[in-house]
Amino acid sequence: xxxxxxxxxxxxxxxxxxxxxxxxxxxxxxxxxxxxxxxxxxxxxxxxxxxxxxxxxxxxxxxxxxxxxxxxxxxxxxxxxxxxxxxxxxxxxxxxxxxxxxxxxxxxxxxxxxxxxxxxxxxxxxxxxxxxxxxxxxxxxxxxxxxxxxxxxxxxxxxxxxxxxxxxxxxxxxxxxxxxxxxxxxxxxxxxxxxxxxxxxxxxxxxxxxxxxxxxxxxxxxxxxxxxxxxxxxxxxxxxxxxxxxxxxxxxxxxxxxxxxxxxxxxxxxxxxxxxxxxxxxxxxxxxxxxxxxxxxxxxxxxxxxxxxxxxxxxxxxxxxxxxxxxxxxxxxxxxxxxxxxxxxxxxxxxxxxxxxxxxxxxxxxxxxxxxxxxxxxxxxxxxxxxxxxxxxxxxxxxxxxxxxxxxxxxxxxxxxxxxxxxxxxxxxxxxxxxxxxxxxxxxxxxxxxxxxxxxxxxxxxxxxxxxxxxxxxxxxxxxxxxxxxxxxxxxxxxxxxxxxxxxxxxxxxxxxxxxxxxxxxxxxxxxxxxxxxxxxxxxxxxxxxxxxxxxxxxxxxxxxxxxxxxxxxxxxxxxxxxxxxxxxxxxxxxxxxxxxxxxxxxxxxxxxxxxxxxxxxxxxxxxxxxxxxxxxxxxxxxxxxxxxxxxxxxxxxxxxxxxxxxxxxxxxxxxxxxxx
Amino acid sequence: xxxxxxxxxxxxxxxxxxxxxxxxxxxxxxxxxxxxxxxxxxxxxxxxxxxxxxxxxxxxxxxxxxxxxxxxxxxxxxxxxxxxxxxxxxxxxxxxxxxxxxxxxxxxxxxxxxxxxxxxxxxxxxxxxxxxxxxxxxxxxxxxxxxxxxxxxxxxxxxxxxxxxxxxxxxxxxxxxxxxxxxxxxxxxxxxxxxxxxxxxxxxxxxxxxxxxxxxxxxxxxxxxxxxxxxxxxxxxxxxxxxxxxxxxxxxxxxxx
Numbered sequence: 001x002x003x004x005x006x007x008x009x010x011x012x013x014x015x016x017x018x019x020x021x022x023x024x025x026x027x028x029x030x031x032x033x034x035x036x037x038x039x040x041x042x043x044x045x046x047x048x049x050x051x052x053x054x055x056x057x058x059x060x061x062x063x064x065x066x067x068x069x070x071x072x073x074x075x076x077x078x079x080x081x082x083x084x085x086x087x088x089x090x091x092x093x094x095x096x097x098x099x100x101x102x103x104x105x106x107x108x109x110x111x112x113x114x115x116x117x118x119x120x121x122x123x124x125x126x127x128x129x130x131x132x133x134x135x136x137x138x139x140x141x142x143x144x145x146x147x148x149x150x151x152x153x154x155x156x157x158x159x160x161x162x163x164x165x166x167x168x169x170x171x172x173x174x175x176x177x178x179x180x181x182x183x184x185x186x187x188x189x190x191x192x193x194x195x196x197x198x199x200x201x202x203x204x205x206x207x208x209x210x211x212x213x214x215x216x217x218x219x220x221x222x223x224x225x226x227x228x229x230x231x232x233x234x235x236x237x238x239x240x241x242x243x244x245x246x247x248x249x250x251x252x253x254x255x256x257x258x259x260x261x262x263x264x265x266x267x268x269x270x271x272x273x274x275x276x277x278x279x280x281x282x283x284x285x286x287x288x289x290x291x292x293x294x295x296x297x298x299x300x301x302x303x304x305x306x307x308x309x310x311x312x313x314x315x316x317x318x319x320x321x322x323x324x325x326x327x328x329x330x331x332x333x334x335x336x337x338x339x340x341x342x343x344x345x346x347x348x349x350x351x352x353x354x355x356x357x358x359x360x361x362x363x364x365x366x367x368x369x370x371x372x373x374x375x376x377x378x379x380x381x382x383x384x385x386x387x388x389x390x391x392x393x394x395x396x397x398x399x400x401x402x403x404x405x406x407x408x409x410x411x412x413x414x415x416x417x418x419x420x421x422x423x424x425x426x427x428x429x430x431x432x433x434x435x436x437x438x439x440x441x442x443x444x445x446x447x448x449x450x451x452x453x454x455x456x457x458x459x460x461x462x463x464x465x466x467x468x469x470x471x472x473x474x475x476x477x478x479x480x481x482x483x484x485x486x487x488x489x490x491x492x493x494x495x496x497x498x499x500x501x502x503x504x505x506x507x508x509x510x511x512x513x514x515x516x517x518x519x520x521x522x523x524x525x526x527x528x529x530x531x532x533x534x535x536x537x538x539x540x541x542x543x544x545x546x547x548x549x550x551x552x553x554x555x556x557x558x559x560x561x562x563x564x565x566x567x568x569x570x571x572x573x574x575x576x577x578x579x580x581x582x583x584x585x586x587x588x589x590x591x592x593x594x595x596x597x598x599x600x601x602x603x604x605x606x607x608x609x610x611x612x613x614x615x616x617x618x619x620x621x622x623x624x625x626x627x628x629x630x631x632x633x634x635x636x637x638x639x640x641x642x643x644x645x646x647x648x649x650x651x652x653x654x655x656x657x658x659x660x661x662x663x664x665x666x667x668x669x670x671x672x673x674x675x676x677x
Numbered sequence: 678x679x680x681x682x683x684x685x686x687x688x689x690x691x692x693x694x695x696x697x698x699x700x701x702x703x704x705x706x707x708x709x710x711x712x713x714x715x716x717x718x719x720x721x722x723x724x725x726x727x728x729x730x731x732x733x734x735x736x737x738x739x740x741x742x743x744x745x746x747x748x749x750x751x752x753x754x755x756x757x758x759x760x761x762x763x764x765x766x767x768x769x770x771x772x773x774x775x776x777x778x779x780x781x782x783x784x785x786x787x788x789x790x791x792x793x794x795x796x797x798x799x800x801x802x803x804x805x806x807x808x809x810x811x812x813x814x815x816x817x818x819x820x821x822x823x824x825x826x827x828x829x830x831x832x833x834x835x836x837x838x839x840x841x842x843x844x845x846x847x848x849x850x851x852x853x854x855x856x857x858x859x860x861x862x863x864x865x866x867x868x869x870x871x872x873x874x875x876x877x878x879x880x881x882x883x884x885x886x887x888x889x890x891x892x893x894x895x896x897x898x899x900x901x902x903x904x905x906x907x908x909x910x911x912x913x914x915x916x917x918x919x920x921x922x923x924x925x926x927x928x929x930x931x932x933x934x
Contacts, residue, residue: 010901013897018692019694019733022689022693023689024690024770025769026704256690256697256701256769257697258696304707305708308703308705308708308767310703
């Protein structure tokens with residue numbers, strides 16, 4: 001158990017950005033290992049610049065290091081120049097905190113937020129000197145753990161990992177630590193690995209893939225069944241009931257070198273109930289749990305003092321929906337540092353409306369770097385299909401507000417390849433952008449709008465999980481159509497994602513265990529850092545699929561039917577499959593669904609199933625807060641936050657009678673409430 | 678009130694860049710809650726200016742920066758010794774703030790002022806005898822041509838004049854000796870190259886010097902460790918350090934946990 005620093009140090013003179021490998025950040029722990037302690041190596045399978053700001057990893061790092069029986073360090077994917085040197089000199093993957101070999105930890109835990117990093121996971125396990133296939137590991141090897149959003153369909157990685165954690169980690173990491181501590185105390189005898197995995201399989205929220213048999217029926221999946229009676233047939237996610245109990249990170253990491261989000265991040269709420277049907281994050285993180293505004297203020301003040309940062313980002317899936325937003329913003333600068341400098345606030349994931357832009361203008365101070373909105377689809381019809389209920393008026397109001405407040409560049413995010421999308425919808429993207437530029441030209445000649453176009457990948461645990469992804473050729477055609485149309489639109493620029501990478505993402509997103517062999521082939525052929533275009537080669541994926549005799553069409557482009565067994569059916573984010581199916585049918589019928597935070601419950605299954613509720617500080621939506629959900633925008637409205645049983649049946653009825661209240665029809669607000677500007 | 682700060686950069690943080698160091702100082706000033714004067718304009722920045730860049734991977738006993746403290750007209754002048762301690766506490770491990778002194782009125786910027794730096798380089802894969810021979814041969818040459826590329830421009834320059842002093846081993850009575858003990862550099866049995874290199878014009882980087890001394894060897898592999906020990910200015914024809922180091926500067930361990 002010694003530091004590898006003396007062997008790593010000479011290599012760092014030869015690599016780009018060596019500061020990525022030294023640790024030493026403000027907020028870094030001083031890990032003290034001991035035989036009785038369970039050691040975790042928290043790994044982010046992408047570069048340090050991308051991984052360091054990750055909040056999930058920072059939260060777990062701190063919670064584990066606060067425990068008497070655990071110690072946690074961090075590691076990130078080494079860039080290819082260092083990897084080459086490590087392999088040449090036989091130096092294994094190491095932690096950045098004390099430069100200890102990854103293979104010496106008890107657990108090697110990966111945080112997965114995107115599918116294209118899967119091959120990096122294999123690479124890092126291998127660099128750690130650990131067999132990549134879990135079946136070949138011995139008792140002295142670390143347990144390989146997966147967590148994060150992608151853990152909700154871990155099947156493509158099932159053969160390479162020992163356990164998977166579903167949902168939020170704050171509590172379950174303690175449960176896992178206790179099981180592993182006992183295993184260590186028992187001496188990790190030969191064959192004890194099976195025993196500890198069986199014990200872990202009984203921890204709520206923990207899925208141990210090797211405890212399940214998978215049966216196929218030709219290309220189709222027949223069943224995934226537990227091998228032992230005590231192993232649950234369905235694994236449910238873990239959810240923290242109240243964010244106020246977890247004011248982490250208390251000591252945020254302040255990087256010594258440039259990273260992607262170099263600012264203090266404070267999470268204001270978790271979960272989202274806007275119900276965008278393409279959005280996996282919104283579906284799997286329900287319900288909404290807000291942090292008390294006072295705690296947010298304290299975390300900002302402490303974080304600024306500890307890190308010396310001058311920018312704060314209030315993070316969530318839609319920060320303008322935070323009911324404590326105005327309370328937090330009031331007097332934010334006086335709680336900054338004792339210097340004469342002001343603190344800049346940034347609000348990511350902005351809702352598209354004028355009110356929100358006003359808010360952004362207030363907090364951005366003098367800075368006007370760029371403003372980003374995500375209308376996601378080019379027509380109101382298609383936005384109803386995907387339940388992103390932004391009207392053209394909402395968007396133009398937001399854009400007008402932005403240009404009039406001094407911004408001159410806007411970025412609009414769109415998806416293409418959405419269910420029911422036709423060419424008029426696709427071309428509508430450029431119409432929207434062109435109209436936005438025209439609004440901007442009234443304020444500045446420099447007005448420009450960038451359209452960022454991504455190919456849609458259907459994700460597990462969403463209403464679109466049954467949808468057949470567009471083929472690469474179809475996505476290319478649509479991208480080309482947008483580019484051609486935009487050529488005639490002055491001030492409109494188009495950026496797009498490579499449709500081939502979208503296909504690879506599609507293979508991983510809804511793959512089953514057979515895709516594991518494909519992952520291994522792509523990795524062995526050199527396919528790491530697949531989300532970096534300089535490393536991505538589609539041929540590696542085509543070759544690997546062909547070599548395994550698997551059909552891309554079957555895995556990616558095929559529509560699934562209601563009764564098909566999906567590879568993640570034994571894993572639950574709390575959403576009832578029939579709710580998702582109903583929502584899928586509502587999508588095809590072009591029906592939007594209101595935000596259930598401030599309207600009656602649809603019984604998606606999460607709150608009722610887990611006995612938890614939305615934690616919303618205010619029963620009144622923030623001004624403009626129910627934008628697009630059919631409620632009064634201007635003043636908000638008091639609505640009961642109550643669970644009405646079986647609203648889903650109501651939904652089903654209205655679907656059949658086709659008189660589901662369409663969006664735009666006002667919902668009666670019981671009592672007008674005052675909302676301060 | 679303009680002040681000049683002298684600090685070290687030792688240990689693992691040597692792998693951070695010159696730009697990173699600027700970032701560390703900006704954050705440290707905010708953490709220490711030391712009010713600075715800000716630049717005017719759209720994005721106000723604290724008024725700080727840094728000296729000659731230390732190469733990424735290089736350590737230093739003598740780094741400098743200037744900053745402009747915001748002091749109210751009727752306020753007492755700040756306690757500079759206390760400021761030193763506050764900065765030290767706010768910076769990452771490996772920085773040690775040796776001294777904070779008021780700038781001489783009208784003194785030129787650090788970048789313009791410094792005429793030469795003293796370097797200690799630990800050589801790898803070279804014996805003492807080979808190192809001595811290379812130094813003697815180099816000193817005997819009237820010219821020393823190196824081919825180098827900067828900002829995409831290839832050129833061949835005579836850098837002999839930039840080498841003011843060159844020797845193997847630590848110069849006797851060098852004040853750096855005391856300060857150095859405590860880092861691993863001096864205890865290192867490998868040959869030490871001690872060089873005083875002029876900084877005017879394009880100057881000569883430590884690895885470029887090694888490349889010129891040992892043309893058959895890879896300069897990165899040969900240069901195991903780079904340490905800047907002094908930065909020199911001239912006043913009235915006399916060369917002196919920008920701020921002489923405190924001879925009793927306390928030492929703290931420089932490696933992270």
